[in-house]
Amino acid sequence: MIKAIIFDLDDTLFPESEFVKSGFMAVDNYLKQQGIVGFYREALYLFNQGTRGNIFNLALDQLKVDYDLDFISKLVAVYREHFPTIKLHEDAKWAIQYLKEKYKLGIITDGFLVTQKNKVKALGIAADFDVVVFSDTYGRENWKPSSVPYSKVMEALQLKGEQLIYVGDNPAKDFVTAKKMGWLTIQIKRKQGEYLNIEVSEEYQAHFVIESLFELKDLLLGLEKENKSKFEGAENAENV
The missing domain is CATH 1.10.150 (DNA polymerase; domain 1)
Known part of the structure; x- marks a missing residue:
């Protein structure tokens, strides 16, 4: 689940x-x-x-x-x-408000510590997230795809890999380690994304690809139904 x-x-x-x-x-x-x-x-x-x-x-x-x-x-x-002038994607605004009613939310972000902290402050989103991991806190060598930031999230939320989903945009580093740790992974592939045309091997690819965070609603509902069916099937098998 x-x-x-x-x-x-x-x-x-x-x-x-x-x-x-x-x-x-x-x-x-x-x-x-x-x-x-x-x-x-x-x-x-x-x-x-x-x-x-x-x-x-x-x-x-x-x-x-x-x-x-x-x-x-x-x-x-x-x-x-510098303290930046930036704002959330519209689908990100929706996703945060929709998802936080049902799930714990978190962020893992690479980049220089002061830069990334200023971005989070400028966006005004810290209160919406249960955990924010700035990988630079643990040194440049622990930026993604290091396992450290993923482990820090699991420790903070007291969750196992199969209970977590990571949503990112860069297949060169975002998904390979998360997958090895049992997370489900989703690539947001925006039409004008920086990493739109990156080609990677299968181990680096996300489990799912979406073009908008609005698609998360149906995707997550589908996963919930799938998990429910598996659970009911296992329960019926035990009762046979």
Whole structure:
């Protein structure tokens, strides 16, 4: 019997692109204080073109700004530590309110601790969840797919793997360990998700794939009926 639904955060409950834009704006405001203008426009263009990892460097190159490693590190700190302007997906708002009436709810999220904590605060959702595990609390080596964050959830809720579901968006890391620990797994595959086109082997794939969290209602009802049928079948067998 499923007792708890645990969610990934970025691109599962809210669009990570909103955080990126908010971070670019924070860096833009910082650079304006240094007399440098135009960063937001250049950085956003690069991001929308699919650039990842060196956007700050490339944007400053476009602006003809001289920089060194320390300057880039400062911009990265501004980006990571800013308090973001973000909001939940509409289906996430619904899912939280619907599910918390029947299940324990939790979050497992990777990312730098201050960044992820600021996201949760900005979304105003902490009170809706019974457990929030920031994997960075236990070190970068314990980000997913480490078993540590999943174990912390099980310890906090006092539940076994077969009583838990994990809902995430990144098949490269979200599901492989949860499955090994007995959890059911669901991939939210949004039409514009960051990991939409990732191909992984079967062991990394989720048990179920949905395009919207609104689909959780029917999926969970189906699982409940299936479990009820199995239980009734086992009970009848014992009575024979």
